[in-house]
Amino acid sequence: xxxxxxxxxRLAASTVVGAMATAGWESAQRAMGELWRRVHPERADTVVAxxxxxxxxxxxxxxxxxxxxxxxxxxxxxxRLRRLLAADPALxxxxxxxxxxxxxxxxxxxxxxxxxxxxxxASGRSRVTMxxxxxxxxxx
Numbered sequence: 429x430x431x432x433x434x435x436x437x438r439l440a441a442s443t444v445v446g447a448m449a450t451a452g453w454e455s456a457q458r459a460m461g462e463l464w465r466r467v468h469p470e471r472a473d474t475v476v477a478x479x480x481x482x483x484x485x486x487x488x489x490x491x492x493x494x495x496x497x498x499x500x501x502x503x504x505x506x507x508r509l510r511r512l513l514a515a516d517p518a519l520x521x522x523x524x525x526x527x528x529x530x531x532x533x534x535x536x537x538x539x540x541x542x543x544x545x546x547x548x549x550a551s552g553r554s555r556v557t558m559x560x561x562x563x564x565x566x567x568x
Contacts, residue, residue: 433513436520440527441506445498447530448483449490457483459526467516475508 447456457479464472482501489497513519 433517433520434510436523436527437506437510437513438502440509440523441502441504443527443530444479445482445486445502445505446532448479448486450532452530453483456526456530459530463512463519463522463526466519467512 444456444460447453457476460479461472461476464475482505485501486498489495489501509523513523
């Protein structure tokens with residue numbers, strides 16, 4: 429169970445930090461605040477405020493191409509989420525649901541922070557078969 433909690437905490441932290449630079453930011457902040465209110469209501473407002481500060485850090489890191497700063501935020505939030513799940517393992521399904529809702533649909537811009545980004549560059553000629561027809565593509 430410990431390995432499962434750690435994996436979920438990492439995915440959720442990466443997803444939340446990634447969402448900080450998107451239009452889904454307010455949903456992420458609200459959802460995290462609700463989780464904290466269930467376990468540590470006295471800390472919830474502080475956590476929400478700290479998420480706001482972390483968002484400013486993510487935006488600055490992305491503006492300056494500072495991937496390390498973003499990775500450090502993921503690690504910090506991972507530890508916090510792991511402690512929250514340890515305090516109340518019943519939050520696991522809720523955190524999974526929140527993470528699923530915040531993950532960008534396939535094909536949208538970039539992975540969550542700390543994820544892997546694959547890029548491809550093409551040059552020359554390519555041939556693609558689409559709907560039974562060959563399509564030649566020349567970059568030029």
